[in-house]
Amino acid sequence: MALMTAKEYIDSLRKLKTRVYLFGKPVENWVDDPIIRPSINCVAMTYALAQNPEYEDLMTATSNLTGRKINRFTHLHQSTDDLIKKVKMQRLLGQKTGSCFQRCVGMDAFNAVYSTTYEIDEKYGTHYFENFKKFLIYVQDNDLVVDGAMTDPKGDRSKAPHAQEDPDLYLHVVERRPDGIVVCGAKAHQTGTINSHWHLFMPTVAMREEDKDWAISFACPSDAEGMYMIYGRQSCDTRKLENGAIDVGNAKFGGQEALVVLDHVFIPNEYIFLNGETEFAGMLVERFAGYHRQSYGGCKVGVGDVVIGAAALAAEYNGAEKASHIKDKLIEMTHLNETLYSCGIACSAEGAKTKAGNYQIDLLLANVCKQNVTRFPYEIVRLAEDIAGGLMVTMPSEADFGSPTVVGRNGETIGDVCNKYFAARPGVPVEHRQRVLRLLENLCLGAAAVGYRTESLHGAGSPQAQRIMIARQSDLPAKKKLAKVIAGIPDED
Amino acid sequence: MALMTAKEYIDSLRKLKTRVYLFGKPVENWVDDPIIRPSINCVAMTYALAQNPEYEDLMTATSNLTGRKINRFTHLHQSTDDLIKKVKMQRLLGQKTGSCFQRCVGMDAFNAVYSTTYEIDEKYGTHYFENFKKFLIYVQDNDLVVDGAMTDPKGDRSKAPHAQEDPDLYLHVVERRPDGIVVCGAKAHQTGTINSHWHLFMPTVAMREEDKDWAISFACPSDAEGMYMIYGRQSCDTRKLENGAIDVGNAKFGGQEALVVLDHVFIPNEYIFLNGETEFAGMLVERFAGYHRQSYGGCKVGVGDVVIGAAALAAEYNGAEKASHIKDKLIEMTHLNETLYSCGIACSAEGAKTKAGNYQIDLLLANVCKQNVTRFPYEIVRLAEDIAGGLMVTMPSEADFGSPTVVGRNGETIGDVCNKYFAARPGVPVEHRQRVLRLLENLCLGAAAVGYRTESLHGAGSPQAQRIMIARQSDLPAKKKLAKVIAGIPDED
Amino acid sequence: MALMTAKEYIDSLRKLKTRVYLFGKPVENWVDDPIIRPSINCVAMTYALAQNPEYEDLMTATSNLTGRKINRFTHLHQSTDDLIKKVKMQRLLGQKTGSCFQRCVGMDAFNAVYSTTYEIDEKYGTHYFENFKKFLIYVQDNDLVVDGAMTDPKGDRSKAPHAQEDPDLYLHVVERRPDGIVVCGAKAHQTGTINSHWHLFMPTVAMREEDKDWAISFACPSDAEGMYMIYGRQSCDTRKLENGAIDVGNAKFGGQEALVVLDHVFIPNEYIFLNGETEFAGMLVERFAGYHRQSYGGCKVGVGDVVIGAAALAAEYNGAEKASHIKDKLIEMTHLNETLYSCGIACSAEGAKTKAGNYQIDLLLANVCKQNVTRFPYEIVRLAEDIAGGLMVTMPSEADFGSPTVVGRNGETIGDVCNKYFAARPGVPVEHRQRVLRLLENLCLGAAAVGYRTESLHGAGSPQAQRIMIARQSDLPAKKKLAKVIAGIPDED
């Protein structure tokens, strides 16, 4: 089966009966909804670029399961080179969309579930690995988008899943049948979930024996009976409803987060990949998180490239691009952005083969990568705002720039006045200045800031989660030993 | 005449025929416009608190011109203690509004124009100082809001005012009459300008002989013939139109920036405070900027208190407030915020008397203050987002939380589902969690972020402007001499 | 009695029978020991500048106890103005010595003991306040240096004083007699202790009932029977023994730290200021620490001025002072240094009267001050090393520059070759370049780095100690309330 085109992908969504709620109401034709559509365009880009021969090497791969050419987003990494290409593909997509393109969570889930199910089967003689391979071949062959769904609502953070007052606050099994299970619960902050064909659910924390019913992983389609999504709102989301193309900042692309609810959803046995083997919940979380922390060393770097380019353009339009402090700030932004990229590349280059045969990133370096992602985009944004100037947040609306309302003594319209007073560098159309500043507003404070800033903090785990992993991986005893040898302290251990 | 109450202030605005344009159209009843009103409420708070005996010492002062009790926002600082109280008043207002309350620019302009006009008259025998005193007595007695208007659109940044293709890109005199002058031009990014009764215009750069017609300072009322304002849009501005009270984050207060256009406005002689004495343009800019850079060590600290409080509250509602890393982040936020405050206090305590008799801040320390303000609020915001968690930017809308649309198998509405899955710490109403996260969104990415972040960068001059002043004030030769003495290097100079 | 001159001070030390040990041996004529002498010169500067009419206002004060003119280092602060002058005096001395001048600990101890003894007496009817006043009048009248001694060795950090295996690890009473007490123990890291005439001992932690014998404060002279000091070594200390004036970096001034041991020292009742009133140990620690954290906003700023001046000089000698990145680094250094100063000034300006009548700094801001001191000097040093260039740490020795040993084909000596190849900007004697780089080495890595870096971290309490105080003083509940009001959350408390 061939790779889908962008158009085929969008059409495929229309065939799904996905239930979507927005601003308190059902959205019937959600594919064409102006709030939602930019996020679909973003995912569509993962199809469009795979059709482009220029990007074939990055965007496609050969399936180790079927030998067929597949979209890299459905690939099981077969080498460190594959891991590096993943990062480069993500940077490319960040560059092309200036947004979160949402398809990474699925890819990261595939690779984590693949190697973990192998190890569960090894221990318990279960058949999760075979289940999963069949499922993944179907995904690869049909070039589907799959949401990797991990984050439960969690309720009282001080209590384990089984100890919550409301058991649904972690996704769990409410009924076991011979042919499958019935599950209840929800996943919050789900990136691109509405734009997905299928969903791959995983637990969100390490678990103990008592959490048996919460230790589940499975796949189900977007329009499974009992499943629905409630759209999350973003900064400046309703600018998309204003019928303009400028104030929205990025008229074509955007991210998406939603609450996914599973209200007594039936899951057939063949789509189950973990079911009560509690001690593997932690491994699955750690591996998925590891891959996803690597991802941020690619996608956010691509968005960073757009921020840097936009800031440089704003400086040019302002006529300030030769000032030494402006040049220095652009260097600093580049330096920080490429440091993130270096971390993404390094944890890939240092990857290793799992028992199942696919490749995993270096866990320490992937956590270091993500930890930097929780910091540098904020500084990059600050520098971008510095370069852009205050007009980014004080400029009149697109409607003003185009308004025919007369205000001046000589018949000048509001539009005339805006164009007169916001002209900067001679020769640059004011609209271009408007556009680049609105793009920067979008990235620094608007809808894209949700992805570039807050998601950089909390996506794939909050900063403290990485610090815990760094502590675990840092092997302090070995480092103490190095110091002892040099200091001449005998090693008593 | 008594100090106005908040209500009297708002009523007084209705009497003005201020011309306001928003989204390409005139706004007739702008005082009650939902986009504009929160910014008026903010200014009104400067009146309300002055009526409160608890704050009398901070909010009011005794005029050195009339001996009458006045609002401190119209006061000429008579001591370093006055300068310190100014900062404390600003912190208080930041705490009460979580926004930019707009009335500082006028206060800072009063003090800068007062001392500068004195020195112009001293040199040229002009009567600007008397003009200004009369104007200020009127302002004090009527308890008016005056916009201190400095920033010209500037056009081509590489050219002086007189060398611009369009002479209007800096405000200038187009006609000189026996009874006054006619001026053309505009001021951009004007904070609170629509909410002001009068405007005090000043040049925005140091000038040379050829810029004579651009070296002007004067006062005029908001509804002067030929004057009008075009509203600037802010992140998430239209949430105020949604008829809710939660998603808007801060339902009552907000900031305001606008483009003020002067289209052949006539200014009578008595309101002119600078008219062609080009060498004093720089002094006026430097003094105004100095006061205004001090201001940020008060107002932004007050907003910072709200950010810290909201983050602490979010942590409490999430059930995470006892985690050591959360406590440590709150300490860091407090540390940074109090460092800003220290700078505001220090440049005040080190203030000195001008020739005219009012007090000026320490110029070096005021620039150091503002330079820190271009950095720390960004880190405070980052830490607040860290503590808040991703829900701040992925939460469904207020409409969802209140929606009666049935979605669940057992008749649960969207509202039920949202309230079920976004419950965190037992006992905390989900709405409280919603409210505090929306307030944080407002401060970190929304309308208030315009004031707390971008304005912290660019208000009162961009970071590089402060660095130039720091260089000028740092007296490197004296420091080199200290080093020479200690290093045993003879001083040849 | 008149203020002592620097010479009189040095002579006064000779009269003391202070027991000093260095490199494992007693030092008889320690006043002229080349390792120790620079630290004495530093203290002497506090006398010399007090004789200089130019600095009289900063260096001297009028005693509130006697009405006599005294050295400000022995003064009880009578106003916020006094607190500000203290900081300025410290900056001045830092500028003149580029080192730690050691006399602040006594001043800070005086002010803390004065107000605390007042409150102990108030509660217990003891006479510590009178005891202390008498002692302080003696100190003021004789213009003495008094070491404020706080830090005990502490042993096992997880145990209270009374629970240590060796009770001497915290200074304590071993015998109570009618006429006084006998004490045993030690104080570590004592700045300037050898150069002091008397010592004012205080507890180092808050205490509980069981620590009664450890809750003591008293004064005793340097040559008390049973007391002796073991000198601590500093980076590059033995360069002072090399008989040169260049490689040592700062030939005249330096700091001093020592271990002070009290081996059954008898303390007469009249010199006792706390004796078992355990609950006041914490107050004394907190007040002393508060004053001392303020101090660092003065003294380290003065040393910072020397670092900045030396870096600027190095850039000038290298011919690089006009490069925009060099100028920018000097601005950054100045900005950081003045931020520290602002904190020092602010906690002084916000000071308040104690029950005893002297003035105390604002505790929150003093801790914020010190917290910044644990960070910024490190960045200032990094920037100084950046500007200086690598030669600072790779330059041949002073002996090489002066060596007559012939090495070249044409009879060039080692000295010739060094002077040939280390010439930079034409016209600048190579020796001047040598001197300024060695001064920078001294400040960045050498003996002065002990004071400018490590002491900035740990002096007056380690960073975490300040964070705990910031947390305690930050009043989060009040800040949460601010957020609640704005977010529209009812206040249930």
Place this chain on the structure above:
Amino acid sequence: MALMTAKEYIDSLRKLKTRVYLFGKPVENWVDDPIIRPSINCVAMTYALAQNPEYEDLMTATSNLTGRKINRFTHLHQSTDDLIKKVKMQRLLGQKTGSCFQRCVGMDAFNAVYSTTYEIDEKYGTHYFENFKKFLIYVQDNDLVVDGAMTDPKGDRSKAPHAQEDPDLYLHVVERRPDGIVVCGAKAHQTGTINSHWHLFMPTVAMREEDKDWAISFACPSDAEGMYMIYGRQSCDTRKLENGAIDVGNAKFGGQEALVVLDHVFIPNEYIFLNGETEFAGMLVERFAGYHRQSYGGCKVGVGDVVIGAAALAAEYNGAEKASHIKDKLIEMTHLNETLYSCGIACSAEGAKTKAGNYQIDLLLANVCKQNVTRFPYEIVRLAEDIAGGLMVTMPSEADFGSPTVVGRNGETIGDVCNKYFAARPGVPVEHRQRVLRLLENLCLGAAAVGYRTESLHGAGSPQAQRIMIARQSDLPAKKKLAKVIAGIPDED
């Protein structure tokens, strides 16, 4: 010929007639000089580890020139895998020595000269490539240490080589003969130069036509007629003369920097690799700098491991290792250190083949790597000092700890007293605490700080040099184009 053992290497140095001057005098037996010897031990470690089967894969390689097994320090990188192994080898050596092991400059010079001479020959038909290959085979077969010598004294930084008053301030040709050239000049800050068998000289700046005589590269042995070295002094260097093993911090290993003077040295034609082809000077500098900036992502990371281990050990000995702030600081140190490592790995993994066939690092990422190295070690050191506590810089000397001088009433010696009062965690010998604190002092302020701090700033080019390269490599036009596409701005270029 077999790889040398550490002992053979040290013996081989004795056979050279290298002329070394220290403290103004010639050093005859410099191999056993206590100041110099630790730096020789460091280089010897590059031999010792190559003999260890455990490290064979990292420490040795197969020569592409001869097919023989060689020490990796003499290897031409044949793949990105080789580049990665280089970084790992460097980290290993940093871990084993806690110092600069000096042999990298040669390795980096080999690889830069190899690819550059290939391209010169390609253009000019010269035979530098063949010359160099012959030389390198000799080096590989004899397992020699070669100093890569680049940095000229530079004199007046504002002038080109040919424009200096003293032409020797850049190394240059003073005479051209049929069989070779005669050169004069010097190289400053030469790491490990005395410990090298041969030297590979390269220009230090890009050059123009007029600088023809300065555009030279060649090899010569350490004891060439006319060549000599003057030793540079380091912080705390003379502690090595104190006959102790503790206060020196790192008794076995250390770095070395010297001034290398070439006083009319004759270079036969076969050792010349560049001779007047000015336009290739820049390429050679850029390539060498690129490799060397990569190197710092390995060696400094290894030293960082020792710093982290020592800090963790100090915390353990202090009994503070479980405090959450201590753990958090160790995590931060690890995070920063691994970020540097990620940069080292990334610029290696992204390397590419040169025309000559060896592999070069990614230039942008190598500069990003080094830029981070100019920052993070300083913060790591600050955190280490924080964890260590003030005792690191106030502890009495080793002589005190061992002193039999009686000081106490009960016959306690100075040694007893030191051991009594500096005991911390029960069960830990005080000497161990002493040792680890002295090691930290060595790394933070002492001899090793020269390598870990200042060399991290200036080695392989100062921070500004990297910023210039980052600017050059950042391709802003491409980034602007990305922004234009998203913002909907037509691309006029």
